[in-house]
Amino acid sequence: MRAITQKSFGTPDVRVPTETDRPVPLAGDVLVRVHAASVNPVDAHVRAGALPLLGEPPFVLGWDVSGVVEEVVPGVTRFEVGDEVFGMPLFPRPAGAYAEYVAAPSRHFVRKPAGLDHVRAAALPLAGLTAWQALVDTAGLREGQRVLVHGAGGGVGHLAVQIAKARGAEVLATASAAKHDFVRSLGADHVIDYAAGDFAAGLSGIDVVLDGIGGGYGQRSLPMLAEDGLLITLVERGSAELTAAAAAAGRRFTGLTVEPDHVGLAALAELADQGRLRPHVQHVLPLEEAARAHELIESRGTRGKIVLTV
Template sequence: MRAVSQSTVGAPSVLHTVDLPRPVPLPSEVLVRVHAAAVNPVDAMVRSGAFPLLGEPPFVLGWDVSGVVEEVVPGVTRFAVGDEVYGMPFFPRPGNGYAEYVAVPSRQLARKPANLDHVRAAALPLAGLTAWQALVDTAQVGPGQRVLVHAAGGGVGHLAVQIAKARGAYVVATASGGKAEFVRGLGADEVVDHRSTDFTEVLSDLDVVLDGVGGPVGPRSIGVLRPGGLLVTLVARTDTALRDATTAAGRRFAGVTVEPDRVGLEALTALVEDGLLRPHVEHALPLEEAAKAHELIERGDTRGKIVLTL
């Protein structure tokens, strides 16, 4: 099968197309013929060596996949050959998504939303589950709450805005001016251009802040929360100084790491099929252009997601 691998860490140019043996599914797994695989910022961090999640190369990147079940191991009852499925296999262990076939535990997959093609379905699992697990499982966002989503035009952010709106929240978003109209179109009630406006000067009394940016954004977000409000960070999970500063200010702190979760995937599917959630794909490139996809994602100005097609 075709796959994209790397023999060393480094720039996007280390990614190259190779021929690898087709994986053989183990008990509880299905073999999926991949039609599309999304590219996420974590992929670029692993590829470069900045985040050595997978150890030493060679390895195949990619966790977001959408495709068709090719083979079912006897004993698996959730799917049949020919079913269209999507998911985020094995994260944070190797998911091997940049390949024509992946072997996946059946309970890490869900049926693909009927109203999404494979390209848009592949854009949903990692970013969508991150937003869902942060806003719903952790923050329990509900009607009338005031929620701030930082970096609302990006992969996680653009889905988080829609999920929070679907939960009945009043959504405030930070984004660059070029993404402001895009974010408003997702349903944000207010958009703050972080390049021209200091969000700490115009926002206050928020129930939840979702920070996927890191750096000074987390500490600066503490003051815009109401007493008892919740700061959810996706990037500073182990930052004890940030945790202590948040709790000392009378606010709550939570760090979220995304996990494979078919229940969460099925909840996302329901939102998509009800017309309340739609992943945006800015770039769809063939698998062989994975290096270009990594160059694009490292620029940091993509609206929504980047997806590889097979």
């Protein structure tokens, strides 16, 4: 099969098209013919060697998949050959999504939303599950609460805004000025230009802050939280400093790492089918241009997601 392999850590051009063996599904697995795979910031960190999730190269990157079931191992009852599925298999273990085929546990996939093509379905799993597990599973976000989403124009952020609105929350969002119209179109009630001054000025009574930026955003967000408010970070998960600062302020703090979850995926699919959740894909590139996709994601200017077609 075709795949994008790297044999060393480094810049985006270490990723090269190769021919490799098709994966063999194990007990409980399905083999999925990949139609599209999305690119996430974690992919670039692993490629560069900054995040050693997969050990030493060679390896095939990627976790987000949308495609068609090609083979079902006897005993798997959730899918049949020909079913259209999407998921985030095996994260943070190797899934090898930048390839023509992926083999992974059947419960790491759900049926693709009928209203999304493979490109948009592939854009949803990792970023969508991150937002869902933060806002719903961890924060228990409910109607009438106030949530602040940092980096609302990015992959996780643009889906978090929509999920929060679907839960009935009032949504505040930080984004660059160039993304304000886009973030408003997602349903954000208030959009703040983080580069125009202190984003925290005048803000208070926030029930949940979702921080996917880091670099001091979490610390600066604590004073705006309501009593017993919750700061969730995706980037400073083990920060002793933030833990201590939140405790001293009488606020809650937690870090989150996304997990494969077919229940959460099914909830995202339901929202998509209802028209309440729409992944935005700014760039669609062929698999062979994975290096270019990494250049784009490292530019940090993308609205929504970048997707590779296979």
